[in-house]
Amino acid sequence: MKEKIFLKKKFKEYYSTLNIGEIKISGLKNREFGxxxxxxxxxxxxxxxxxxxxxxxxLREYSPAHAYYSSAYYENPSVENMNEKKWIGADLIFDVDVDRIPTSCKEKHDKWICLNCGNTGTGTEPKACNVCESKRIESKKLVCQKCLEIAKTEITKLVDDFLLNDFGFKLKDMEIVFSGHRGYHVHVFSKDVLALDQNARREIIDYVKGRGIDVYFLFGGCLNNEIINYGPSINEPGWLGRWSRGLYDYITSIKGNMKEKVKIPEKLSLLLAKNMDKIIESYLKNDKPLLSPLALSLKSRNLKLFAEKIAEEYGVKIDEQVTLDVKRLIRIPNTLHGKTGLKAAIVKYDLLDSFNPLTDAVIFKNGKITIKVHESPEICMLNREFGPYKNQIVDLPIYVAIYLIGQQSAELF
Structure with a gap:
């Protein structure tokens, strides 16, 4: 309990100095808050x-651990009965959370325990215990710089490739926000999205994730065993160009460990390798891949699988439920996250590349405090490294102590 009192006191310090201009919410009177x-x-x-x-x-009086507002606008936002609120419309919200993205670093900083038999493990928690098969799994998840960089890469892809280029939204109609913990949110405030129902938002989700794309449209005659010459240009807009660039990146391995990420049938892999020089030459001459060597050599299901794998890599790993929900409660920008003490900071588009949450979203930069750390991997905040710790009493900067206490990895001493 004393830890919660401590955290609330620190949060109160922040909110007591918060200026009115730091919280900006459009249509505030029509929003529900939680x-x-x-x-x-x-x-x-x-x-x-x-x-x-x-x-x-x-916020100043109660200093909550978490503060949210609705993506929806209502005629009667304070009414408890959801039907009586009378829904007017909703912003379009995207959430990228590294918790849902496989990363190798999770093996270093994430742990789980089976509450039934006590079995433990590292990394992403299983759906069921591998010893007793119980689904009562409790996990403890921290983040590192690598995690947050991966989340930022996804959110940049979402904004640049999809929201700006494919959908044509304007920067003035969107807001990028660090979630305060493991990822980023993008709020789209355009009037064009307000009336979209869940079916329409599902279409947007599918497009952003590259799901359900007409593969025949990508491959043309290849799927009917007809001989065609070229696939789409790498400069084509939308998924045509995205797929073409994906094929180029795959056969040249120009995009990091692309071949490890995009697993395809061995027969297709060998065929691509055999014809790699011809395909690359066609890219260099025409910006298009030569597909005729593939047309009569493969079953359509192999090409479909390849297109799906490219879509997984070039689509965006968003939390579907957040975008689908037309009555979602989302964290208020520039409020504090109760599990980290970090600010849900608004990130300007032109500063997104250089934004570092473990530096730029840190609030409590002054002072030290003694805490007992139960267990923590090495963490880096404000460009300083701390830990690893296990059952240790240590003097740490306030911002590190708040982070570890919020994660229930430490207690006051």
């Missing part, structure tokens, strides 16, 4: 505020 408090379980929902000043007064 809060998770340090001293209470569950979420306080169905709150509404007339203006930003009232919201900031609430």
């Amino acid at each position: 809060f998770v408090m340090f001293e209470e379980s569950g979420m306080i929902r169905h709150k509404a505020f007339d203006n930003i000043s009232k919201l900031i007064e609430f």
Whole structure:
């Protein structure tokens, strides 16, 4: 309990100095707000505020661990019955969370335990214990610089390749926000998205993930065993160009460990290798891949599988439920995350590449405190390395202590 009191006190310090201009929420009067408090379980929902000043007064008085607002706009946002709220429309929200992206570094900083038999492991938790098959798995997940860079790569791909280029949204209609923990959110405020229902948002999800693409459109006659000369140009817009670039990256391995990521049938892999020089030459001359060597040599299912694998690599790994939900509660930008003490910072588009959450979203930079760390891998914050620790009493900067206490990896001493 003393840890929660400590965290709330520090959060209160932050909110007491928060300026009105630091919280900007369009259509505030029509939004529902929700809060998770340090001293209470569950979420306080169905709150509404007339203006930003009232919201900031609430944050200063109660200093919540987590503060959310709805992506939806309602006529009656404070009514508890969801049907009586009278939905008006909703922003389009995207969430990229590294928790859902396989990364090798998870083996170093993520752990899990079976609550039934006590079996433990590292990395991503299994769906069921490999000893007793129980599904009562509890996990402890930290993040590192590598994790957050991977999440940033995905969010950059989402904004540049899809939202700006394919969908034609303007930067003024969107906001990029560090989640305060393991990823990023993108809010699209355009009037064009407000009335989109779940079916329409599902179409957007499928497109962004490259799911359900008409493979015949990509390969043309190859799927009917007809001889065609060339595939789409690498300069084609949308998925045509994306697939063509994916094929080029695969056969030249120009995109890192592309061949390890895009697993395809051995027969297709050998055929691509055999004709690699011809295909690369056609790219250099025409910006298009020569496909005629493939047309009569493969069954369509192999080409379909290859296109799907390319889509997995070139699509964006978003949390589908966040985008699909037209009544989603999402973290308020520039509020604090109760599990890390980091700020859910708004990131300007032109600063996204250089943004480092473990530096730029750190708030409590002054002071030290003594804590007992149960167990923690090495972490890096403000360009300083700390740990690893195990059952150690250490003096640490406030921002590190808050992070570890919030992750339930440490306690006050």
